[in-house]
Amino acid sequence: MEKLMICGGRPLRGTVQISGAKNSAVALIPAAILAETEVVLDNLPLISDVATYAEILEGLGATVTLAGSQIRVDPSQLKSIPMPNGPVKKLRASYYLMGAMLGRFGEATIGMPGGCNFEPRPIDQHIKGFEALGATVTNDHGSIHIYAKELRGAKIYLDVASVGATINIMLAASRAKGSTIIENAAKEPEIIDVATLLNAMGAKIKGAGTETIRIEGVDRMRGCRHSIIPDRIQAGTYMIIAAATRGDVLIDNVIPKHLEALTAKLQEMGVQIEEMDESIRVIGQPEYTSVDVKALVYPGFATDLQSPMTTLLTQAKGVSIMSDYVYSNRFKNVPELLRMGAKIRVEGRSAIIEGTKLNAAKVKATDLRAGASLVIAALTVDDGITEITGVEYIDRGYDNLVQNLRDLGADVWRETLVAAE
Ligand SMILES: CC(=O)N[C@H]1[C@@H](OP(=O)(O)OP(=O)(O)OC[C@H]2O[C@@H](n3ccc(=O)[nH]c3=O)[C@H](O)[C@@H]2O)O[C@H](CO)[C@@H](O)[C@@H]1O
Numbered sequence: 001m002e003k004l005m006i007c008g009g010r011p012l013r014g015t016v017q018i019s020g021a022k023n024s025a026v027a028l029i030p031a032a033i034l035a036e037t038e039v040v041l042d043n044l045p046l047i048s049d050v051a052t053y054a055e056i057l058e059g060l061g062a063t064v065t066l067a068g069s070q071i072r073v074d075p076s077q078l079k080s081i082p083m084p085n086g087p088v089k090k091l092r093a094s095y096y097l098m099g100a101m102l103g104r105f106g107e108a109t110i111g112m113p114g115g116c117n118f119e120p121r122p123i124d125q126h127i128k129g130f131e132a133l134g135a136t137v138t139n140d141h142g143s144i145h146i147y148a149k150e151l152r153g154a155k156i157y158l159d160v161a162s163v164g165a166t167i168n169i170m171l172a173a174s175r176a177k178g179s180t181i182i183e184n185a186a187k188e189p190e191i192i193d194v195a196t197l198l199n200a201m202g203a204k205i206k207g208a209g210t211e212t213i214r215i216e217g218v219d220r221m222r223g224c225r226h227s228i229i230p231d232r233i234q235a236g237t238y239m240i241i242a243a244a245t246r247g248d249v250l251i252d253n254v255i256p257k258h259l260e261a262l263t264a265k266l267q268e269m270g271v272q273i274e275e276m277d278e279s280i281r282v283i284g285q286p287e288y289t290s291v292d293v294k295a296l297v298y299p300g301f302a303t304d305l306q307s308p309m310t311t312l313l314t315q316a317k318g319v320s321i322m323s324d325y326v327y328s329n330r331f332k333n334v335p336e337l338l339r340m341g342a343k344i345r346v347e348g349r350s351a352i353i354e355g356t357k358l359n360a361a362k363v364k365a366t367d368l369r370a371g372a373s374l375v376i377a378a379l380t381v382d383d384g385i386t387e388i389t390g391v392e393y394i395d396r397g398y399d400n401l402v403q404n405l406r407d408l409g410a411d412v413w414r415e416t417l418v419a420a421e
């Protein structure tokens with residue numbers, strides 16, 4: 001286990017290349033299960049969630065080849081094996097094995113997903129979708145068994161516009177008999193990316209990116225090659241880093257449209273932003289105005305940028321309010337920010353943040369974006385070294401973080417954790 005050491009206070013300058021999106025990659029890799037031949041994915045993020053998925057698929061009998069930012073998945077020898085424990089517990093997105101295995105074999109046995117459990121994260125809408133498609137779902141002490149003699153298309157209205165449920169239903173319904181309609185579907189860009197891959201594999205999906213998705217089931221799906229969309233959350237994190245350190249950073253390989261809600265909020269605070277076709281330049285300023293932010297489903301402000309943005313708001317003059325309408329209690333970063341001198345009060349779904357200077361401290365990342373929030377905080381501190389443990393959470397989602405920050409001029413390094421820490 002390691003910890004991150006950050007000696008902050010430097011304005012970060014230069015260019016950072018953004019990798020492919022974690023939340024696409026962890027859906028596209030299991031989607032390959034539905035093909036009869038090899039699926040090749042380019043622009044792969046080098047993160048631990050991807051490595052864990054490769055391990056899971058190899059355990060099921062697929063041939064997986066990782067080379068640089070490419071993954072090749074040959075699922076032709078894949079078998080239907082129960083997966084109640086092991087690596088599936090390491091990541092949230094292992095829930096996609098339910099839809100993908102159900103589509104391919106008509107059955108799946110898998111443990112409850114792991115990953116960042118900053119609050120209870122139910123999967124009732126995934127299960128409702130599978131049942132509507134004709135599957136029987138049983139839960140035996142946390143091991144979910146899903147079985148369908150035959151999957152049949154259905155009309156499914158999601159109670160909440162869940163990213164995971166929308167994709168899981170798309171995966172299973174691609175191989176169902178007849179047509180499926182998902183109403184109140186999630187509209188995040190990663191859903192379009194998954195539909196694009198599935199269609200290239202032979203599926204018939206229309207409407208991804210809108211609240212109504214139509215899927216005509218097909219009998220067979222084939223391999224293909226696909227490039228993963230850029231990671232809008234990583235990109236947004238670097239935009240916030242540039243602003244928080246009063247730096248000047250060109251964030252390259254992004255789709256600026258995916259970051260509109262963040263861009264607009266940063267501009268409202270007084271950050272200078274220039275948008276190009278595939279890059280965004282963020283120029284920090286000496287002072288920022290406080291703002292109120294509401295994290296919502298796409299195209300609203302992304303909840304995955306809520307914790308990083310909360311840190312930036314500690315650097316604004318006056319009082320800001322950050323509210324999260326996707327998760328009711330995603331504020332595990334706040335007690336750690338308080339250790340660094342932040343003035344934040346959590347009330348229900350909101351954090352009330354008073355601008356102040358932060359100090360170095362020993363803090364702990366309790367989930368992926370809480371970790372990012374602490375990295376940003378540490379980069380603003382100009383008097384001492386901040387130590388961040390829980391780095392394994394940050395490694396789930398940030399490709400090449402330490403080197404990227406160093407290339408931008410930050411003083412950051414990793415140290416091995418001694419047992420007592
Ligand atoms: C691997 C992946 O893509 N993870 C993302 C995905 O997570 P994930 O797919 O888990 O998030 P969802 O969109 O499903 O969850 C949104 C909200 O709906 C609730 N809900 C969800 C499903 C369900 O069956 N029942 C239910 O009540 C959740 O508790 C949450 O409050 O979208 C989230 C919201 O943008 C992001 O924070 C995660 O980074």
Ligand SMILES: C=C(OP(=O)(O)O)C(=O)O
Pocket residue numbers: 022091092093115116117304368369397
């Ligand atoms: C919550 C996140 O991821 P996951 O759903 O994979 O835990 C995230 O990426 O911020």
